[in-house]
Amino acid sequence: MSTLPDSLAPENHPPARGPQPTAEARQVLRIIGGRAASDGAGVRLTRIIGGPELPQIDPFLLLDEFRSDQPDDYLAGFPDHPHRGFETVTYMLAGRMRHRDSKGNAGLLSAGSVQWMTAGRGIIHSEMPEQEEGLLWGFQLWVNLPAADKMRAPRYQDIAAEQIPECVLPGGAKVRVIAGSMLGTDGPVQAVATEPVYLDIELPPDAAIATPLPVSLSGFVYVFQGAAMIGEGPGARRVERGELGALDQSPRFVASAGATGARLLLVAGRALNEPIARYGPFVMNTREQIVQAVEDFNAGRF
DSSP: OOOOOSSOOOEEEOOOOOOOOOSSBOOEEEEEEOEEEEETTTEEEEEEESSSSOOOBTTEEEEEEEEESOHHHHTTOEEEEEEBSEEEEEEEEESOEEEEETTSOEEEEOTTOEEEEEOTTOEEEEEEEOOSSSOEEEEEEEEEOOGGGTTSOOEEEEEOGGGSOEEEOTTSOEEEEEESEETTEEOSOOOTTSOOEEEEEEEOTTOEEEEEOOTTEEEEEEEEEEEEEESSGGGOEEEETTEEEEEOOOSEEEEEEEEEEEEEEEEEEEOOOOOEEEETTEEESSHHHHHHHHHHHHTTOO
């Protein structure tokens, strides 16, 4: 959703390598709270990944939560803006968002639905709330693409709420499987470049979940309702609503809720370990590629 900034000042990051496995259950390495931010034409949101405290968790470049029942916070939306070199994932919990793009695509995201957009070599799109009152709530995640895929053709995966499978675990935990798998159930998103896992986990009071998670994938948990203990044993840490826990790369994910229950996102993907040159909505590997992206955008080649 981020729009084009005014000055050309790419952010250059060295290759980021994830931590090595340290225990059987994934432990929280660091807890980060989000910061209030504004994007698009003035939409108020909370930025969790993509700020100075946490620029990235390779391959994830940005995580925003937008949540408000005040129309002035969201009605201006995200007018036309370009992207190149990565994927955007929009997951709606409440409200409706209409998207349109420069290729003639259009669609409506409603509560429970997901859009996984591969910007590839370039696209211009808009995301505008299709409501004038009520709660608008959701997330946008940016997923980097490897160098070999940055200039691929753009594509959309618009996935309706009813197409996302839900697994119910012993003890009452519920998991919506957006990408990856749970109990042999595969999510509908097809995004092989980073082998993503994207799970919406709901833990009733005193419920718990334990699931395998490939050690090859970097990951994090973001709690958006209640609070959860992440990990097991003396190293387990409590993550509150509005906090992200960056995880190590052990082979299992374990979480448990107390008396209030919890709801959280578990997100993981294959780290690319490639240099990053980042300028607003363009994410490439070199400054020269960023300059080319700006030239292509200004020349109308998106």
